[in-house]
Amino acid sequence: MQNSNPNPDNKNLFPDKVFALVDCNNFFVSCERLFRPDLEAQPVVVLSSNDGCIIARSNEVKAFHIPMGAPAFKHEQSLTQNKVQRFSASFELYGNISRRITNLISEITPRIEVYSIDESFLDISSLSITNYRAWALGVRARILQEIGIPVSIGVAPSKTLAKLASEIAKQQPIHQGVFSFAAVTQQAHDTALSSVSTKDVWGIGRRLALRLKVEGIHNALQLSALAPRRAQQLLSIRGRQMIAELKGLSCFPLEQTHKLQKSIMRGRTFGEDTNEKLIIESAIATMTSRATFRLREEGQATLRAGLFIETNRHKPGYQHWYREIIFVAPTVDTGQIITDLCQIFSTIHESGQLYHRLNVYLFDFVSGQHLQTDLLDVVDVRKHAKAVARMEAIDSINSRFGRDHIYYAAENLNKAWQPRRKLTTPRYVSSWKELPVARIVQ
DNA sequence: TCTGGGGTCCTAGGACCC
């Protein structure tokens, strides 16, 4: 039935491109439930660093109208009353489960774009699928059985529509977790689009939704009817493309190749506000160390580093500072950047200020491979080569024995900045000591 | 008491050039 065209007049419904979006349901919560099957159908949330914000909610919690990103303390009463199980986020675990899902999907097609930790686009144009709905149901069942994570799958001729389809699949239980725009009637297509409000369209955030509301546009169907010029006026060039995508014309290609990052940031809110120089220097050193590790992983070197530090925004007298260093030559040297940023901090440091959060930024990258040739007259080449070798040695040791196996002394001056994570789950997949124990009763 | 941690892209406007 699905492979016969019920509406030959509408060319857009049968394009040559077909995308699928595989989107994990309540991903962090689902990961926690993997090791705690007793929490199935129980209300569960996952909390951000410092156990501050709610960053994932089970369906049961969504039903209590607790919004995404809400500060946990504001909903304390509701969380307690409803016996909501709380977990501190364990990104190591979530990343591990995510990679397992990616590996499974890659067996279905190599044409995959890992869009985020819990979403992947697939270009399924060249797969010989006769019934997209049946195909998606099969993929969904396989991921559930082999990994244990429930997903929603949307199928459509463009990525924006595939996102929308997965949203429909997730929100409307009647579809059993999958929804396809391929082989639907024009009427079913319109009904589906009109069931999604503009703010749930990929690329429409709070501001733009408000702007569209003023124009009398409230749902995806109305949005898709917007004239291209008007779309560009209201939503910029991306908006114009978005409208085309909603009409089934693919504008955003599958991004398969890894794009080099243009900036790297590592930051933390401290476990407790502090003025202690050693504590803050330790935080600077640790954030720098992690940012530069990522930089070298990418095979890049940086020309510019920034330090941002702030007091608590939610307290009176809020202040923030930002300073940058521009290096004379691109660098990958953690030690150099730590020294420079700590030096910068000493020019900001005021006694009496209670600092709350700190970010370290790196920008303006060049390929690490070009360093040697470009720098001959700018830097001490031998010194530079030594730094590179030192970094390579540290990275290889840490890659083999675990992050922080070898570290800069400055990172360890005083770890009191570390966020609180009181509700953490055992590291089931990354620590032998924390494996679940099973008893066999004979 | 308690409010996360990452990223990208686009646009407008100013500086500067010829």
Added chain:
DNA sequence: TCTGGGGTCCTAGGACCC
């Protein structure tokens, strides 16, 4: 009265994503 016209590059800020 008349007060060039383009182009490029850079940056800050706004908007979005998960």
